[in-house]
Amino acid sequence: MKLLNQLVSFIYPLKVKTIQSDRSGALEVTLVNGKLVIDSENANYSYGSLQRVLKKGLSYIGKQKLKQLNSILILGVAGGSVIKTLREDFKLEAKITGVEIDPDVIELANTHFQLYKTPNLELITEDAFKYIKSTNHTYDLIIIDIFNDTQMPHELFEIWFWNLISNQLNSKGICLFNTLYSTKKELERNDKLKALLTPLFSNLESVKTNQINEIILVEK
Numbered sequence: 181m182k183l184l185n186q187l188v189s190f191i192y193p194l195k196v197k198t199i200q201s202d203r204s205g206a207l208e209v210t211l212v213n214g215k216l217v218i219d220s221e222n223a224n225y226s227y228g229s230l231q232r233v234l235k236k237g238l239s240y241i242g243k244q245k246l247k248q249l250n251s252i253l254i255l256g257v258a259g260g261s262v263i264k265t266l267r268e269d270f271k272l273e274a275k276i277t278g279v280e281i282d283p284d285v286i287e288l289a290n291t292h293f294q295l296y297k298t299p300n301l302e303l304i305t306e307d308a309f310k311y312i313k314s315t316n317h318t319y320d321l322i323i324i325d326i327f328n329d330t331q332m333p334h335e336l337f338e339i340w341f342w343n344l345i346s347n348q349l350n351s352k353g354i355c356l357f358n359t360l361y362s363t364k365k366e367l368e369r370n371d372k373l374k375a376l377l378t379p380l381f382s383n384l385e386s387v388k389t390n391q392i393n394e395i396i397l398v399e400k
């Protein structure tokens with residue numbers, strides 16, 4: 181990345197690449213404040229503010245607990261910013277499995293963020309809902325970060341999905357769910373979900389990380 185571009189990106193964002201993905205529509209890689217981010221048409225998809233939101237959620241779990249994890253599942257990988265956070269900020273060496281539906285996003289992740297170089301990472305290009313129905317692996321931490329632009333699929337708020345998540349968590353396993361709460365409808369939807377999850381898990385906490393994201397943390 182040229183130094184001049186890096187400096188200019190502190191004044192205004194520089195578009196590095198735009199692609200038209202069959203699944204996700206327009207996706208842009210942009211240099212902002214010296215760092216690359218991926219944006220969909222109306223949302224920050226990877227790195228940037230999204231990475232800070234997920235890092236805040238992970239910090240809430242705490243370094244001590246994170247260090248003990250052996251297996252991590254990420255549903256919704258995009259450019260893999262949370263994977264970088266786990267490896268580089270929290271120094272976790274745990275096996276990570278990432279499931280991402282859009283092969284074009286994975287292409288961007290590998291080309292612009294060298295995700296393929298991450299040690300102990302398995303990337304699966306598949307629908308997360310299909311994966312969670314069919315896998316017999318279990319995990320210590322599951323991170324759910326599934327968006328289609330600004331929309332969250334309705335399956336994420338249904339009991340059958342959370343029963344499967346609970347089944348795929350090891351004892352004392354944790355699930356971190358990134359969701360939105362910026363409208364009254366989203367707020368009510370999240371409250372309904374939390375009521376649904378309370379009897380399923382031993383502990384539930386909610387972290388409001390900014391004006392729009394609510395992280396729901398549940399422990400088996």
Ligand SMILES: C[S@@+](CC[C@H](N)C(=O)[O-])C[C@H]1O[C@@H](n2cnc3c(N)ncnc32)[C@H](O)[C@@H]1O
Nearest residue numbers: 226256257258260261262281307308325326327
């Ligand atoms: C906000 S981005 C994920 C950001 C990522 N967790 C990170 O750390 O950078 C949301 C991702 O969910 C993916 N997605 C949407 N529906 C999906 C599905 N059914 N299965 C798997 N991934 C899906 C999108 O293609 C997109 O890449």
